[in-house]
Amino acid sequence: MSEPDALGWSREELATRAALDVPDGAYVNVGIGIPMLIASHIPEDREVWFHTENGVLGLGGVPEADEVDLDMQNAGKEYAKIVVGAAAFDSALSFAIVRGGHLDIAVLGGMQVASMGDLANWSVPGRTPGVGGAMDLVTGSKQVWVLMEHTDRAGTPKLMRHCTLPITGTRCVTRVYTTLGVFQPAGSHFECLDLAPGVDIETVRALTDAEVTLARDSRE
């Protein structure tokens, strides 16, 4: 299932695992990157509504070439479809939805998550500046999920005691889905709720800056 040379879940598998935890009837905002993959993996018996920060509730999938509507893009500036029953609105109302606490889940990418729930995902010194809606999403949503590789390409941990990169928000992350497992920020440590197939807790600990405990009902 996982790519031959990679430990744990592939990006697609990771999105599929997270999608399993999205309840029926949820209102969800999915960020650019791995999070957007969630939308195509929601179990078929669930009705989930996707919010796109640029002003639509009821974001659909990718259009065929002959279906492209020039007035419809997603937050990643790609042409997108809407679903039947969608609603359009301006950016002020779009962020009233985000900041007013109406979204059940915001799914974001991450550079670092600290065990207190702090998130860093917007700024790397020397890179193109841009914050977008990330700081709004983390302060407003009922749940904030981060989907990311467990380490960066150099193998440096991303689940931290404390974030070393500029933070997006404090104590905001409620769950982290990495290529190695599912984790919950628990203050002094992360609690591991699930492990990817073939991954053991010691491997996770070796690749994690913060302490990790194993929840009773986790798979291992």
Added chain:
Amino acid sequence: MSEPDALGWSREELATRAALDVPDGAYVNVGIGIPMLIASHIPEDREVWFHTENGVLGLGGVPEADEVDLDMQNAGKEYAKIVVGAAAFDSALSFAIVRGGHLDIAVLGGMQVASMGDLANWSVPGRTPGVGGAMDLVTGSKQVWVLMEHTDRAGTPKLMRHCTLPITGTRCVTRVYTTLGVFQPAGSHFECLDLAPGVDIETVRALTDAEVTLARDSRE
């Protein structure tokens, strides 16, 4: 023209006089009472748009019995018509229009106006409580006109050195149309811009608490 036993303009004449000063293309909010009479006296060659605080730009006149639309009332809670090109919106946007400085003129009734431009028109101790949109209108509109009798029924002046009733706003009134003439709050005094037919400045002064000066180009 004026009612036989009344000095100066009738309410209808007063509204007609004020309507003369509403420029073509103006966006105007008219309050309950004498101000509402203005709408039917705008010179025919002018296009004036009326805003009603309950959420319509493009308020029209009074409907015939068979024209009543149960979803359309004016701020006085009377059934009303709309004009072609009208726009409907919610109360938050309606007051964004009011408070954001977009209305050219707010026309209000008044209990007292002070020469500094303070207005009292919302509260009389012991009367039914209610402020409505008055405090919003006086802080937001480019011009605030007050249309009222020159004195109360007992003959007590309403153009004051200082308001003795609770104020609606400070330094907000730009012009006052009374049954006796047209006045501009000028700080230490009112400047009289026009007098109703048959009214002289001494009569005005006798019925005014504040000092009144005569503008050079006034009619007398």
Added chain:
Amino acid sequence: MINKVRADALEMLSVVPDGASIAIGGFGLTGVPVMLCHALCELDRRDLHIVSNNAGIDPTGVGRLVGEGRIRKFTGSFPSNKEFFTSFHSGSVELELVPQGTLAERMRAAGAGIPAFYTPTSAGTDLATGSYPARYDGEGQVTAWLSPKDVRVFGGVACVLETALATDFAFVKSYKADRLGNLAFRLASRNFNVPAAMAGRVTFCESQSIVEVGEIDPDGVHLPGIFVQHVIESQLGKFDAPTRGASL
């Protein structure tokens, strides 16, 4: 599947307890969720904190809640209703009088995640300086005043700090609604229904009609369903008091 459409108003509103705060849409006679107000009377709920522009201009809707003495506190801009006046001056109701634009903005703020904002409206007036009565005793004496508001100057203009006005529930009235809670309104009946729905933690919508999903054009949705938790079709006269107007 999401289905917010309910069949029984009494069952739907049974979750609203005595003492609840409720934002109610409507202005004058337009856009008032009359059936929901009457159903709440049927359920005999009391000690309510009602947030509404008017206190009813006839004995229906909010006016019935007032007339039947079900309100402990009223927040609004223009409660020009004789029963309300009597209740206020006799000390049975507390009043938070708010300028209309501030009321709408405070309700929107609650739904938009804005805990507070500044506005010049009411600065320097009795409504800002703590000089307006909030409650009377039975003898006509003021026992509580509105709280004085924080003042800060922006661009030379004195402004008061106003806080978000969140409520436990909201009652709104729409022209069209679908099972997702998407709402559309007509003309002046939109009014406070949008800010009220934003202010309520749980929003109930009484709709003139329930339509299929997709019947409201995406660009014609005035309030997206995420702000609405329950929808019910309006039934004119349902739950009206048997001797309508008798209490006036």
Added chain:
Amino acid sequence: MINKVRADALEMLSVVPDGASIAIGGFGLTGVPVMLCHALCELDRRDLHIVSNNAGIDPTGVGRLVGEGRIRKFTGSFPSNKEFFTSFHSGSVELELVPQGTLAERMRAAGAGIPAFYTPTSAGTDLATGSYPARYDGEGQVTAWLSPKDVRVFGGVACVLETALATDFAFVKSYKADRLGNLAFRLASRNFNVPAAMAGRVTFCESQSIVEVGEIDPDGVHLPGIFVQHVIESQLGKFDAPTRGASL
């Protein structure tokens, strides 16, 4: 009679001086008033303060203003544009980086008479503590930082004070417009066009079509004409640079 429809974009925009601040609608490629941006380039305006969510994602629209070096200051949330990055780091452009929701709300606030509001968004981050660069010198050194924001706690949550973002002008793009300036939009192209039109003291709208008064239903007007001063029909390709993309 009110007629806000203009025929000549260059004549219409001639009132916009060098140094002006302009709020521009659009997000990605949707709802961007491309013709107005290009006309401003034709008029050779410079030293502009542009307020826009993006700095253009290709060399058209806001991207052309960036590419031709016409911007002295940019306020926005996601200026992910290589030319912009180069201009910022080389010290030729000042950047005010703002979270997207705060940006929309600050623009709306300007048009709504709200001088300032509190929000938890960005509290405790570099954007709130004065720890993010606003300007570099030519050597890659930071010469100015964002201003630290006032903090106040509401309900146990630290919030920052954000001020209204008013601009001299606004450029917006609509789907339909009439001579009164009433606007209607389609789907995701509404985005920042509504808050931008509210923020601008004078708002210019480029519309895909100009329709007769009354063709937009009163309940289908997304922005009433009172927020719009000038309307012009969009002409695809008008004022495009002759060698489009050459500057990339």
